[in-house]
Amino acid sequence: MRRHLISHAIYAAALLTLGAVSAGAADTTAVQEKAAVCSGCHGENGISQTENIPSLAGQPDQFLQWQLVFFRAGSRKNEQMQPIAQDIANEDIRSLGAYFAAMTPPKAAEDGDPDLSKKGAQVAAGRRCASCHTDSFAGTKAVARLAGQREEYLVKALQDYKSSRRVGGGGAAMADVAYHMSEEEITAVAHYLAYFK
Incomplete structure (x- = not known):
C-alpha cells in the first residue's frame, strides 16, 4: 500500500512538473509573440538598427516596465509608442520587461573619435x-x-x-x-x- 502511495505521489509530482514546463513554454511563446511587435522598430534581439530608436536588449527590467507604464499613461509622449502601449496589460508589461532585460545588450563598436x-x-x-x-x-x-x-x-x-x-x-x-x-x-x-x- 505504501509503495502504491509513493508511486502515485511521484506520478503526481511528474505531472505537475510537466504542467509547469508546458505552461512556461506557453508563456515564453506568448511573450515572444508580443515582443515581435517591438522588433519592427527596436530590432532583432532588441538591438536597434534604426536612427533615434533605442535598443531594449539588456535594459534593466524595472526601467523597461516603467517606460511602458509612462507611455501607457501618456506622461511620456511618442507617436509610435502611445497606440501600442495604451492597451497593454500589467502582466504583459512585466513579461516584456523581463524578456528584454534577459537579452544580451548591444556591444559597442570601435570608437572612431x-x-x-x-x-x-x-x-x-x-x-x-x-x-x-x-x-x-x-x-x-x-x-x-x-x-x-x-x-x-x-x-x-x-x-x-x-x-x-x-x-x-x-x-x-x-x-x-x-x-x-x-x-x-x-x-x-x-x-x-x-x-x-
Missing part, C-alpha cells in the same frame, strides 16, 4: 552619471542602461530632458542634469556612452 570620448568621460564624471547609472553604465533597477546605446538616441534623450519634453521616473534628476549641459557636452557624453566598453 577617442578625443570626443575623452571629453565625454569628463562630462560624465562632472555630471556624476555613474552615481545613478553605475560605473559600467549598465543601469540598475529603474535606471537606464547607457553603455552601447545608439549615440543619436542618447543625444535626443538628453535634449528632450533639457527641454522638459521627456518626463517620468527619474525625470526630475535628469532634467536638472541635462538643463545645465551645453550642446557640445551632450554630443560628447552621448558619444562616450555609445562607445563605452
